[in-house]
Amino acid sequence: MGTLASAVAFGVVLASVIAIAAMGFTIQFGLTNVLNLSYGGIMTVGGFAAYLVTSNGLSAWYGLVVGAAAGAIVTLVVGRGIFSAYAHRGAKVFEMMMVTLGLGLVIDYGLQAISHNNVYEFTVLQSAPIKLGPIILTPTQVIIVGIGLALYVGLEALLRMTKTGKALRAMAADPALARACGIRTRQIVVLTWLLSGALCGLAGVVYIINSQSVGYTSGELFLPLVIAAAILGGAGSPGGAVLASLLMGIVTQVVAAYGGSLYSTAAGFGVLVVVLLTRPSAVLTKQANEELTLA
Amino acid sequence: MSAWSYYISTLVIYFGIDILSGISLNLQYGYAGVVNLAFIVFQAAGAYVAAATSLGPDTGAASFQHYIFASNLPFPIPLVLATLAGGALAGVVGLFSLRRMRRDYQGAIMLIVSLIALQVVTADVSLFNGSNGLTGVPHPLSFIPVGPLAYQWVYAGWVFVFCVVVYMAVRWLSRSPWGRALKAMRDQEDAAGAIGLNITVLRLQVFVVGGLIAGLSGGLLVEYIGAWSPGAWGYAETFVIFTAIFVGGLGNYRGVVLGVLLVPVIFLQVTQFLPQFGYPGLVDSLEWVVIGLLFMLCLLVRPRGILPERKPVATEGGALPFTEPGPLPYLRRRAGRPVA
Numbered sequence: 135m136g137t138l139a140s141a142v143a144f145g146v147v148l149a150s151v152i153a154i155a156a157m158g159f160t161i162q163f164g165l166t167n168v169l170n171l172s173y174g175g176i177m178t179v180g181g182f183a184a185y186l187v188t189s190n191g192l193s194a195w196y197g198l199v200v201g202a203a204a205g206a207i208v209t210l211v212v213g214r215g216i217f218s219a220y221a222h223r224g225a226k227v228f229e230m231m232m233v234t235l236g237l238g239l240v241i242d243y244g245l246q247a248i249s250h251n252n253v254y255e256f257t258v259l260q261s262a263p264i265k266l267g268p269i270i271l272t273p274t275q276v277i278i279v280g281i282g283l284a285l286y287v288g289l290e291a292l293l294r295m296t297k298t299g300k301a302l303r304a305m306a307a308d309p310a311l312a313r314a315c316g317i318r319t320r321q322i323v324v325l326t327w328l329l330s331g332a333l334c335g336l337a338g339v340v341y342i343i344n345s346q347s348v349g350y351t352s353g354e355l356f357l358p359l360v361i362a363a364a365i366l367g368g369a370g371s372p373g374g375a376v377l378a379s380l381l382m383g384i385v386t387q388v389v390a391a392y393g394g395s396l397y398s399t400a401a402g403f404g405v406l407v408v409v410l411l412t413r414p415s416a417v418l419t420k421q422a423n424e425e426l427t428l429a
Numbered sequence: 430m431s432a433w434s435y436y437i438s439t440l441v442i443y444f445g446i447d448i449l450s451g452i453s454l455n456l457q458y459g460y461a462g463v464v465n466l467a468f469i470v471f472q473a474a475g476a477y478v479a480a481a482t483s484l485g486p487d488t489g490a491a492s493f494q495h496y497i498f499a500s501n502l503p504f505p506i507p508l509v510l511a512t513l514a515g516g517a518l519a520g521v522v523g524l525f526s527l528r529r530m531r532r533d534y535q536g537a538i539m540l541i542v543s544l545i546a547l548q549v550v551t552a553d554v555s556l557f558n559g560s561n562g563l564t565g566v567p568h569p570l571s572f573i574p575v576g577p578l579a580y581q582w583v584y585a586g587w588v589f590v591f592c593v594v595v596y597m598a599v600r601w602l603s604r605s606p607w608g609r610a611l612k613a614m615r616d617q618e619d620a621a622g623a624i625g626l627n628i629t630v631l632r633l634q635v636f637v638v639g640g641l642i643a644g645l646s647g648g649l650l651v652e653y654i655g656a657w658s659p660g661a662w663g664y665a666e667t668f669v670i671f672t673a674i675f676v677g678g679l680g681n682y683r684g685v686v687l688g689v690l691l692v693p694v695i696f697l698q699v700t701q702f703l704p705q706f707g708y709p710g711l712v713d714s715l716e717w718v719v720i721g722l723l724f725m726l727c728l729l730v731r732p733r734g735i736l737p738e739r740k741p742v743a744t745e746g747g748a749l750p751f752t753e754p755g756p757l758p759y760l761r762r763r764a765g766r767p768v769a
Contacts, residue, residue: 169533171540220729228464228532232671233728235466235540239665239721247707247714358541365534397552403545406538407525 136268141391149383150282156363156375158333164370174357175241180205180335181342205335213327221428246350253349309427362406438581445588451685453642459680461635462615466539473662475511475647483507494558515644523636562658678734
């Protein structure tokens with residue numbers, strides 16, 4: 135019983151990391167229709183930015199801010215500078231995905247070149263672990279869950295209670311109609327790049343805080359879990375992404391706790407496969423919807 | 430002189446194997462529009478099976494490597510098994526991943542399949558010796574009494590026999606009614622379904638045929654280099670072949686051969702001759718960066734490749750059912766300019 139409880143607790147911690155990334159991914163994907171495979175690379179950029187800040191003696195909180203800013207800026211630059219160039223030439227979703235995969239290679243191996251292919255240790259100040267019955271968590275892990283929760287609540291509030299959020303949701307639902315209604319879709323796309331990029335950078339920082347090291351493959355190895363969660367939760371739905379992240383995080387950690395540590399990550403993907411087989415409507419979308427909406 | 434001969438024969442062998450990979454991907458994506466970003470997994474399956482079935486029995490605790498399917502089968506059988514393994518795995522993967530969905534979803538799911546497979550094989554040492562991989566695969570053509578250098582050229586010839594056979598077979602297939610059905614499915618999936626083509630079966634068929642070729646290429650590769658490990662089949666390797674067929678020209682087999690010659694052979698080999706600078710490994714990283722940039726540039730500047738797919742000749746009734754052929758039915762570049 136104790137094993138299960140602590141496995142679930144670790145699962146929730148992992149889920150928080152996945153969820154932060156998956157929320158950004160799903161917003162980006164839902165609004166622009168770009169399945170951005172360079173997202174993992176941009177997460178790593180955020181992670182390295184935070185590493186630079188903290189290795190210069192600032193606290194991990196500054197690392198979070200700088201990581202988020204780095205993610206937002208890089209995402210905006212590639213979104214406005216690169217992706218829209220292809221969109222204007224009429225690239226469809228698949229070609230765009232291949233472009234993001236190529237960009238992912240550029241970012242990943244560029245970081246490998248810059249980081250001299252080293253893995254850097256990243257530790258934040260540790261204090262006494264917190265015990266809740268059989269569950270033992272470090273304060274850092276609790277903070278990670280807190281950050282994830284706060285971001286989810288904040289994002290939902292932004293989407294549901296503000297006018298900008300309403301515009302975002304309108305654009306995700308029907309870009310042409312949103313434009314016809316006078317929503318400035320170009321600005322909304324810029325906002326989407328910034329918002330999703332910030333979440334991406336934050337996720338990168340939180341990920342390296344959790345795994346206590348940063349290397350050029352950090353984001354890339356984590357990206358499949360993020361994509362799986364975003365697809366499972368439904369494109370454009372932060373709530374769905376969070377639920378899917380919880381499911382995948384808990385399954386991964388429970389499998390790991392019961393001896394299958396070799397297969398723990400594969401089990402997380404197994405969830406996606408099972409869903410594909412049993413509930414294909416979760417990922418089946420209209421064929422017609424292959425237009426990119428980058429404005 | 431013999432060093433050069435050795436080097437060039439090595440290149441020729443890689444060229445042949447990459448042609449097989451390119452043909453496989455081109456059949457799947459260029460003709461049928463099936464996105465196989467897990468290509469390298471099927472090649473790896475062939476390689477592992479060929480290695481394990483020719484290495485001989487795994488001698489238990491004394492052995493330094495562990496693997497399943499351990500046996501010591503005579504010459505052509507491991508290669509046949511490799512081919513079948515690629516096809517069989519493609520059948521299994523295809524059953525759950527080839528549902529009708531957006532192409533980018535499908536690509537992402539294939540990519541995930543590729544990463545899961547890599548993680549499982551790396552982590553589970555009992556499958557194919559984990560991250561160390563298999564080594565010491567015997568040379569299959571060693572019964573031919575020639576020296577090591579001549580053996581290189583014999584093997585290159587052996588690979589090219591397969592290249593020619595597969596090239597002819599696939600070209601014949603893609604001109605057959607089946608190949609035209611694939612193109613119809615690629616260009617207008619709903620319409621193809623409406624005229625009675627079974628989309629699901631077609632997709633699975635082309636996926637398995639591509640898997641067979643991938644398995645064959647893996648078997649040929651491992652029987653040449655003699656070793657295989659997870660380091661050899663990252664997702665980026667699939668991307669290189671994709672870049673090759675995009676650069677060369679999708680849906681055009683000559684384009685595929687050209688692209689394979691340009692990207693994995695010439696481009697990736699030329700960098701071996703560059704003076705090494707920086708710390709060791711820097712050039713290797715930059716090589717991947719440039720491959721990524723090359724793909725992005727190709728899609729921006731020449732999205733149909735150097736040798737584009739030939740337009741189908743118009744038949745009775747005048748207009749074709751679709752306006753632009755090819756898997757990239759886009760590029761309305763500037764108004765007033767006809768799409769070439």
